[in-house]
Amino acid sequence: MKKRIGLLYGGKSAEHEVSLSTARAVIGALNFEVYEVYPIFITPEGEWRRGERLAKPVSTIEELQFGDPTTILENNITDFLIDKQGNAIQFDVIFPLLHGTNGEDGTVQGLLEVLNLPYVGNGVLASSAGMDKVVMKQLFEIAGLPQVPYTYFIRSEWKSDQQAVIERCEEALNWPMFVKPANLGSSVGISKATNRDELVEAIKVALQYDRKIVIEQGIVAHEIELAVLGNDNPEISVPGEIKPVTEFYDYDSKYKDGSTALIIPAELPVATVSSLKELAKRAFKAIDGSGLVRADFFVTDDHQIYINEVNTMPGFTPVSMYPLLWQHTNVSYSALIDRLITLAIERYEEKQQLHYKKD
Template sequence: MTKEHICIIYGGKSAEHEVSLLTAQSVINAMDKERYAIDTIYITNDGEWLKGPAITQCIEDSETLRLSESDGQSVSDMLNKSTTGHKYDAVFPLLHGPNGEDGTIQGLFEVLDIPYVGNGVLAASSSMDKLVMKQLFATRGLPQLPYVSFLKSEYEAHKENIISLVEGKLTYPVFVKPANLGSSVGISKCTNTEELKQGIEEALQFDRKLVIEQGVAAREVEVAVLGNETPETTLPGEVVKNVDFYDYKSKYVDGQVKLQIPADISPEIQTTLRDMAIEAFKATDCSGLVRADFFLTVDEKIYINETNAMPGFTKFSMYPLLWENMGKSYSELITDLINLAKERYNDKKNIKYKMD
């Protein structure tokens, strides 16, 4: 059988760099080595692109993926030719955060005319920016919690006015979030004015735009979406926390979070959540994969929190586990995503770019 040539891209100039290494290790180990010829490109914390040797066996330690020497190739050469000289059937960006899931690298793939796994430029960028995402959700009538958003420059010029605006529109607790990061990086739960100011200062270290959201007593449930024009969804899963706030440390360091799959909710609520996940997918023109996150209150009110265009994707992350519950293994999911990338690429080839 002729192997398909796939390039895994990971690392990145992002606060979520370490998460990306773990994701790359997990995906590489799960890929069918008889079906795929696997190359790797590592992007350092400083943004340098380094191409690694072909991968033929499992990665025992994610640190071995942290490359340090350049082979002198240009970025376009790295992406256009595999280590054996073949054109890639698809590249698989396993990059979290800015410069990875925000549409920028997707734009590079588009310019170089390379099939790639996951969402396109518009979907990636709008799903990455929490404010733009919320505005698009509103056009679909998806229910959301109240929020306030502002720029770093506005806060520096009018600190007290913005604090008053937040406290006038929202009630404590509130959540302060960088608009363009995931994995709970830079997010703070604030219960008073002093904590709010500290949370804003913390979040502004990671982004120039912040979103402050109303806190709510609710369960956190998530739905996985897979597909292009006709997406499919999973049953919802629930994030069960042993901590008050599901932050980066509790996610990736302390293991203070458990996943209940499927979530213990009524069939009617399951259906509503799955329908809303499709609406959110369409609102941001997504393709490939998305995880839609919701709040479910005691009185069964549903609020959409966000969509994640490059959700956590290790073997033990919510997105793959939701599909495993539906009967789709991690390896099968990876294969499906590669096939969806090729499908979307081929569909775009049928679009006319000039008049006859």
């Protein structure tokens, strides 16, 4: 029997276009002899549209943005579970390919939990904690993971007393500082500040994307990433190094201009690699991860390691860092997708053993 897969992509997010690229790549790698594939598209406005079962991979991203008004699932968001004849579609697993807010942050995961559907990737807690950089950092502190100094504030604090926020940043950190929206991925809204004027401008940019802002200490270090795969006993890939031509790894470097060099495996001492793998596993467990995580680190020239963040739905095209890391760890792109689907079903079956009423 073929497994019936619902691919969930697009989304009301600044990373909508990234999600479309991911969906096209995954569809191209799925074995249509093994899976029945149903596309479920979420527009930038948040409308849900389900397409007909795919018979083959799509050739363009435009083919993924289907739907006329009759296919909009705005009256009942769960209509994606019903076919045109009104019969229920029994999905074996939902594969969320959503990046950023309203998809990677626990919201969609919560919906799928309520619907009691198996789904690929991290659960509600890990997704929401992995999206909120402040909560993530606080969990890492509890787990004893080394981090660069940071501080944070919310929009209302900035509106009421900008001078106090600036002084707090200067007391806690040295220049340069990196200013980030707390709840966004793909380096959207991130700026480097080397003085007060740049800090103010960077904060204004970040506040366009989130009400909570995190400010981090800038350091001179190599940017190292590792891929985590599994549930309770995760595997860790070889490390890879990001070498951006720009000052830091921003959105354009990741997705547009191809100016960033990826060195896989990273040229690091064996002891450093061993430490990175252990820290990646601890970070995965600190957020109660499942399925997949990309763990990002800073490594200084004297081999000091600091965890930067984890990404619970990393870029997932064949040329993205997460799949490339597994490719260099002898797991192909298509095999990686198969593993993630299997892990999702295993986690779902384990949850079904729980009791939800008193005997």
